[in-house]
Amino acid sequence: MSEFFTLILLDPMINLLVILNNVLFGSFGLAIIAFTIIIRVVTWPLTLRQLNSTRAMQSIQPKIQEIQKKYNDPKRRQEEIMRVYREAGVNPLGCLGPMVLQIPILFALFYAIRYVLPESPEALERLSGHLYSWSYIQHAIPIEERFLTMDLKEGNLLMVFLVGITTYVQMKTTVSVSTSEQMRQQQAMMTYLMPVMFGFFAIGFPSGVSLYWVVNAIVGILFNIAVYGIPRFNVRPLINAKAPQAAEAAVAAAVADDAKPARVEPARELRTANGVGRSKRQNRRRRS
Secondary structure, eight states: OOHHHIIIIIHHHHHHHHHHHHHTTTOHHHHHHHHHHHHHHHTHHHHHHHHHHHHHHHHTHHHHHHHHHHOOSHHHHHHHHHHHHHHHTOOTTGGGHHHHHHHHHHHHHHHHHHHHSOSSHHHHHHHHTTSOSOHHHHTTOSOOOEETTEETTSOOHHHHHHHHHHHHHHHHTSOOOOOSHHHHHHHHHHHHHHHHHHHHHHHTSOHHHHHHHHHHHHHHHHHHHHHHOBGGGTBOOSSOOHHHHHHHHHHHHHHHHHHSOOOOOOOOEEEOTTSOEEEHHHHHHHHO
16 A cells, blocks of 8 residues: 555544544444545535536537537537537536545545454554544544444445445436437446446445445435436426536527528639739639
8 A cells, every 4th residue: 555545545534533433422333424424525516516517418418419410520520519518618527526536535445444443453553553643533542343233344234235225326316418329228227237336346345334335325315416406206406507507508509600601702803814803703604
């Protein structure tokens, strides 16, 4: 494990979990839940940007599909698509930010739980090397490893099931941005495949990591409902729709540009040998 990863991510995470555990009545499960909420609050601006980007992408899909049908040249088609993206203020990669951010957090949390809940005196000694020298933290060790009926450093089948269910619901409440029937089918398949995959991974995770994932997914579901609403049940979004309005305006502008008649270039004059100006049109008429 690199020193940079340990110093920047793992050690702060270990110490924050220990502090939260001490504040929350010695419950490490509550500490993980509070840690998850803190992470989601801190990353809220990035999450909101991702959600608005997804909504904007959905708004411009009709124009994207029109461009894909209109232009056979891949280069020209890509140029037109990127033009619509720019006018709508949409970054196609903007949807990936929070997802990418979760990878190092999950990785660090996996190790943090193994350190904070040591299984042997040797592991407890290794933990001391990651703790800050503050007496408040030093006196908080050891930590109770049970939460409700779970051992947080061991796997738990109930948590595996909850990981799958919450992942599925989160994906169902996420707006689809597919541009073709094939992509819609792929997204529908991923809606079922991703929960199974994450549930399979959770089998080998400590239940503390699974608890983080479940709480993270529940918060994500609430964010999705706040930004997208639930159209099936006529639940309207709770957060303003500035990004989609900008995207729809860009689509309208792009459609208006396409509807404009082609510009007719004025006839250019050619000089004859005697210096008399004559247009190309007159030349064609004379030749005919």
